[in-house]
Amino acid sequence: MISAGELWAYLGGLVVLLGGGLAWILTHLGQVQTIVAFLFRLFSWASRNIRLKAVSTQIQSRINVSADAIDSEVQGVMPYPMQIKWITKGEEQAHLKDGQVVVRVRNEFNDSRNIVSATMLYLKEGFLRKSRPYLDVNLLQALDLTVAWKILAADIDSDLSNYFLNHVFNPAVNQEPLMQEDCDKMNDLDEQGIMTRIFVREMRGIGTKIAAFGEKPTSDVRAETRNFADFLHTIVSSKKGATYPLNFVAQSIRAGVLPVARMETFARSGLRVHKSWFRKKTSMGVETVYVLARDRNIRLAELLTRWAQSKGLADIVSSKTFALPSKTGKHASAIVVACHSRKARAVAFLDPDEEVHAVLARYIPELAAGGLEVMDVAREIGTLSKVVVRATREGLRPVGACIGQDQEYIQQVVKALGEQVWFTEWHEDPDIFIADCLSIPSDKLVSAKIDPRSRHSTIIVADRDTAAIAVGSKGVNVKLTEKLTGLSIKVLVPGAVAGGTKPLPAPAPEDLLREAIIAEIPELVDGTIAIVDTVTEPGVQSKVVVRHSNTHEKAVPICVGEAGQRVKAINEKLAERVWFVEGDDSRERFLVNCLGVRPERVISVEINDALRTAKVLVADVETCAIAIGAQGVNARHTAQLVGLRFVHVEPK
Structure with a gap:
C-alpha cells in the first residue's frame, strides 16, 4: 500500500513534469504548431481513406448484388464485378481489366453523386458489353436508365433517387424528345417481367451472332433492335381480345412469343391449339420461342414446353418463374420459358450456361419428364461444367438419373459439350453441399468451416491427392464451386512443420503431375x-x-x-x-x-x-x-x- 509521503512525492513529480512540458511548449510554439498540423493532416488522411473505403464498398456491393439479381433473370449480361478506383484529376471512365470493370471516379464528397456516377459508368462498360455497338443508340440509353433505376430503386425515398432523377434521368429526357417514350417502353416491359427475360436476352444474342461473322454495326441492325422493342411493347400494351403479331422474324432477331393465357381455349381443345402454334413458329424460322403464362396457367406452359422438347421441336434453355405486382396489390406468379428451336441456324448465341441446359434437356429423359430439376450451373467452357440437380419425384436418385445406365446419358452430354460434366445433388446443409461440389469423400473431409459474415469457407482434407482433386486442374473445380456457393473457398491439407502439424495450402493437380514427372526425368x-x-x-x-x-x-x-x-x-x-x-x-x-x-x-x-x-x-x-x-x-x-x-x- 502506498504511504501518504510516497503519494505526495508522485504528485510533486507530476506537477514538475507538466510544468516543464508547458514551459517547453511556450518557448517552442513554432515546432508545436508544426507537430499539431502534421497530426491533423494524418487524422484527416486516415478519416478520408476510411470514408472512401466505406463508400467504395457500398457502391461495389450494390452493383455486384444487382448484377447477380439481373443475372438470375437473364444470364451473361452483367458478368463482371465492379472495382472502384478514386481519382483526383483526369476523366471519369470505366474499363475492363482482369475480369473486373474498374470504375475511375472522382470523390465529390457527395455519396449520392458518387454512387450514381459509378453506376452509370459501370453500365456503359459492363452491361451487354458485346452487344452495345449493335443497338439503337437512344434505345440503349433508355435501357441503361431503366436498369440503373432497378439498381437504385431500393432507395426510392432517399437523396440517391432524387440525385439520379435530377442529374441523370431528367437531363437525358429533356435533351432527346423520344427518350421519355423509350424509357416508358422499357418500363412497361419490365413491369410485365419481359424486359430482361426476353428483350435483353435477345440483345445479348445480337452481339454474339453478328460478331461471330466479323460484321460491323449497321443502321439496319440498329433499326431491327428498335423494331423488336416495339414488337414486344405492342404485346404488353394491347387490350384484352386485341390481335397483334406474335412472331418477329428478321435478319438477326428471330423470336416468337406464345402466351398460354386463356383457360377457355384449354378447356375447349386442351393444348392442341398451342401445340399447333408452336410447330408453326419453328417451321417459319423462329429461333427462340418464349412461352408466357401466369398463375394457374404456369403448369400448362410447363407441359407445353416439355411436349415440344419430347417431339424434338426445341430445347428448353431457360425457365424463369417470378412474381408480378397486380392492381389489387397482390403478387401474381408468372413464368417465361425460353425454348431454342432445333431447326434454328447453327449460330452459337446461347449463354454458356443455357447451352448446358439445352444439352442436358436433350439427352436426360428425366429432365424432360419433370422428375429432375437443374438448380444451378457453373461452367468453364471447354474444361468443366458443374451441374447442381435435385429430384422432384420421390425415390429418384438425381445424380444416377443424369448419368444413366452404363453412363449412357453422361457420355452423350460430354460429347455434345466437349468438356467434362460433373453432377452434384443439391443439399440444404452447406458443409455437405460444398464437400460434394468439391468431390471430397466424407472419410477424407477433416473439417469445413464457413464464416457467414465474410462469406469465406476453409476446407481441410486428409491428404494431398484428395486436395488436388478438390482444387482441380488450374483451380477450376474450386473456382466453379465458389460460383455455385457464393463463397470464397480455401482448401488446406495437414502438413508437417517444426513442432507438429499445420494446415498448408492444397497442391493443384498440376503440382503433383510435375513432381511425378521431374522425379523420373532428370x-x-x-x-x-x-x-x-x-x-x-x-x-x-x-x-x-x-x-x-x-x-x-x-x-x-x-x-x-x-x-x-x-x-x-x-x-x-x-x-x-x-x-x-x-x-x-x-x-x-x-x-x-x-x-x-x-x-x-x-x-x-x-x-x-x-x-x-x-x-x-x-x-x-x-x-x-x-x-x-x-x-x-x-x-x-x-x-x-x-x-x-x-x-x-x-x-x-
Missing part, C-alpha cells in the same frame, strides 16, 4: 527439357507439352524413356495415363501432335478463330477413335492446349 532439372504447358484430369489422363533446349532435338522420346520405362513409372505413380506432346510453333502441327495420331493419317486441319473451333479430317475410323479418345478426353485436352473451345474429328 533432364527437366538440368534444363535440357522444359515443360511448356499441361492439362490434366486426375485419375484419367494428362497431357504434357515439352520442348528440347536444342531446337533441332525432340523432347518426347527422352521423356518417354527407353522402351517407355519412364512414362510407365509416371503412369503407375499417378494412376492415370500421361501423354507427352512435342511443342511446335505451327498451330496445325501442334494440334496434330496433341491428338497423338500419325501426321500422314491427317488429311486436313481447319481452325476457325472466330468460333474458336477446329475441324480435323482423318483417314479412317481407327485414327478418328484415337484422336477423340475415351469419352472425348483426348480431343477435349487438345482443344484446351491449343486455346480452342472445341475440336471436331471425323473420318474421311
Whole structure:
C-alpha cells in the first residue's frame, strides 16, 4: 500500500513534469504548431481513406448484388464485378481489366453523386458489353436508365433517387424528345417481367451472332433492335381480345412469343391449339420461342414446353418463374420459358450456361419428364461444367438419373459439350453441399468451416491427392464451386512443420503431375527439357507439352524413356495415363501432335478463330477413335492446349 509521503512525492513529480512540458511548449510554439498540423493532416488522411473505403464498398456491393439479381433473370449480361478506383484529376471512365470493370471516379464528397456516377459508368462498360455497338443508340440509353433505376430503386425515398432523377434521368429526357417514350417502353416491359427475360436476352444474342461473322454495326441492325422493342411493347400494351403479331422474324432477331393465357381455349381443345402454334413458329424460322403464362396457367406452359422438347421441336434453355405486382396489390406468379428451336441456324448465341441446359434437356429423359430439376450451373467452357440437380419425384436418385445406365446419358452430354460434366445433388446443409461440389469423400473431409459474415469457407482434407482433386486442374473445380456457393473457398491439407502439424495450402493437380514427372526425368532439372504447358484430369489422363533446349532435338522420346520405362513409372505413380506432346510453333502441327495420331493419317486441319473451333479430317475410323479418345478426353485436352473451345474429328 502506498504511504501518504510516497503519494505526495508522485504528485510533486507530476506537477514538475507538466510544468516543464508547458514551459517547453511556450518557448517552442513554432515546432508545436508544426507537430499539431502534421497530426491533423494524418487524422484527416486516415478519416478520408476510411470514408472512401466505406463508400467504395457500398457502391461495389450494390452493383455486384444487382448484377447477380439481373443475372438470375437473364444470364451473361452483367458478368463482371465492379472495382472502384478514386481519382483526383483526369476523366471519369470505366474499363475492363482482369475480369473486373474498374470504375475511375472522382470523390465529390457527395455519396449520392458518387454512387450514381459509378453506376452509370459501370453500365456503359459492363452491361451487354458485346452487344452495345449493335443497338439503337437512344434505345440503349433508355435501357441503361431503366436498369440503373432497378439498381437504385431500393432507395426510392432517399437523396440517391432524387440525385439520379435530377442529374441523370431528367437531363437525358429533356435533351432527346423520344427518350421519355423509350424509357416508358422499357418500363412497361419490365413491369410485365419481359424486359430482361426476353428483350435483353435477345440483345445479348445480337452481339454474339453478328460478331461471330466479323460484321460491323449497321443502321439496319440498329433499326431491327428498335423494331423488336416495339414488337414486344405492342404485346404488353394491347387490350384484352386485341390481335397483334406474335412472331418477329428478321435478319438477326428471330423470336416468337406464345402466351398460354386463356383457360377457355384449354378447356375447349386442351393444348392442341398451342401445340399447333408452336410447330408453326419453328417451321417459319423462329429461333427462340418464349412461352408466357401466369398463375394457374404456369403448369400448362410447363407441359407445353416439355411436349415440344419430347417431339424434338426445341430445347428448353431457360425457365424463369417470378412474381408480378397486380392492381389489387397482390403478387401474381408468372413464368417465361425460353425454348431454342432445333431447326434454328447453327449460330452459337446461347449463354454458356443455357447451352448446358439445352444439352442436358436433350439427352436426360428425366429432365424432360419433370422428375429432375437443374438448380444451378457453373461452367468453364471447354474444361468443366458443374451441374447442381435435385429430384422432384420421390425415390429418384438425381445424380444416377443424369448419368444413366452404363453412363449412357453422361457420355452423350460430354460429347455434345466437349468438356467434362460433373453432377452434384443439391443439399440444404452447406458443409455437405460444398464437400460434394468439391468431390471430397466424407472419410477424407477433416473439417469445413464457413464464416457467414465474410462469406469465406476453409476446407481441410486428409491428404494431398484428395486436395488436388478438390482444387482441380488450374483451380477450376474450386473456382466453379465458389460460383455455385457464393463463397470464397480455401482448401488446406495437414502438413508437417517444426513442432507438429499445420494446415498448408492444397497442391493443384498440376503440382503433383510435375513432381511425378521431374522425379523420373532428370533432364527437366538440368534444363535440357522444359515443360511448356499441361492439362490434366486426375485419375484419367494428362497431357504434357515439352520442348528440347536444342531446337533441332525432340523432347518426347527422352521423356518417354527407353522402351517407355519412364512414362510407365509416371503412369503407375499417378494412376492415370500421361501423354507427352512435342511443342511446335505451327498451330496445325501442334494440334496434330496433341491428338497423338500419325501426321500422314491427317488429311486436313481447319481452325476457325472466330468460333474458336477446329475441324480435323482423318483417314479412317481407327485414327478418328484415337484422336477423340475415351469419352472425348483426348480431343477435349487438345482443344484446351491449343486455346480452342472445341475440336471436331471425323473420318474421311
